[in-house]
Every structure is written in C-alpha cells, then in structure tokens.
Amino acid sequence: QQPVQSPQAVILREGEDAVINCSSSKALYSVHWYRQKHGEAPVFLMILLKGGEQKGHEKISASFNEKKQQSSLYLTASQLSYSGTYFCGTQYGNKLVFGAGTILRVKS
Amino acid sequence: NAGVTQTPKFRVLKTGQSMTLLCAQDMNHEYMYWYRQDPGMGLRLIHYSVGEGTTAKGEVPDGYNVSRLKKQNFLLGLESAAPSQTSVYFCASNKGRTSAMNTEAFFGQGTRLTVV
8 A cells, every 4th residue: 555645747837836745545654755757767865764763865854744745845946956756765564665656747 | 885775676577477576775674665666556556565574455455475584685577468557666765663663764766567
C-alpha cells in the first residue's frame, strides 16, 4: 500500500512557491523525500523522523505531522532546476515504499 | 565510490524469454530493494532483502524471483517475460534494520526493459 501524494502535477513560474503533500493510512515513523529528473535515478532530498528531527536539503524544507500521518514538502522561490518528479517514501516494517509521485515543472 | 550499479542498462526481450538483472552495491548496506517504475504509478516495490541469504515479497512480486547470495549483490529474475513487464527497473539500498528508518536510500541508474 503506497503513500498518497498530491497534487499529481504542478506548473510554476520561476520564483513561485509550491507545496507537495504525502499522506498515509498507516502510522508513519519517518518520511523520505526524493527528486527524480527525467531519465535519471531518484536522488535523496530529505528525511523527517517521528519527533520532528529533520535532515536534508538546505533550500527545500518539509514538515511532518505524526497525528495526521502526513508530510509536506515546501519549495520556495522555485528555480528551473527544481523541475522533476518528487516522491515521498516511508518504511512500512522492512519495506521502503513510495507514493506515485508529483510532477513539478518550473517555467521561466 | 560507485554506489549502486545496475546491469544491463537496456534490454529488449521476446515474450517467454528469461533474463536476470544484477544490482551491486559497495556501501556494505544490509537492505536492498527492487522497484519497477511505470508512468503514473510511481516506484512499486517488487521484492526486497534485509540481508545476505534473505528475500521477501513486495507489493508487485508476481512474475519475478530474486536472490541475495552475496551481501553486495541482489539479482532480479524474469523466468518467462511478458509484455506487461515492460518497465524501468530500479534497484536501491540502505543501511540495516536499526538505521533503515532514518537513512537515505541510494538508487542505481535503472534498467529499461522492453518485452515484445
């Protein structure tokens, strides 16, 4: 069972902000965020742990609401390089599972 | 430091043929995973392993088998390929049980498989 991401896709102009959401029907203990450029492998951005500890990318932030079993990724003042597909992932037991992804396109 | 390496990068198979995809990691990671990526479906977990000699089913295991005879290698096999298995396959790894919940996963560059 995959985490659910929203929106499915978003188009921005440079400098605009975006929020990508990730929710789970199961208890979340940690949430991973990755970005994938077209034709490439997913690359780690950030991990959020239960209890609020955050590790990751300096220009992108995220939040983790354990009660609501949700995480949100915040991209502020977007740049062309932010374009790609963003995935949230979570560890269900020994399984690392991912959402269906959010396609982000930043236009100049 | 190579990280996670997948071979081959591209392959075309005929229906009914078999093949093995190899994933090798040099980070001494305990956990390894195989995913398939299809448009609009994200990364779906096929099989995974929590250590040498162990394997377990993921979300979409049918039609695939795996083996982890050595800690650094995780093999994905297709015994009788079907057009529905046309996809991009990614291997990933991360640290062991006590750390898997808070360490990043490293991905290979992917294998693009077409079954005709």
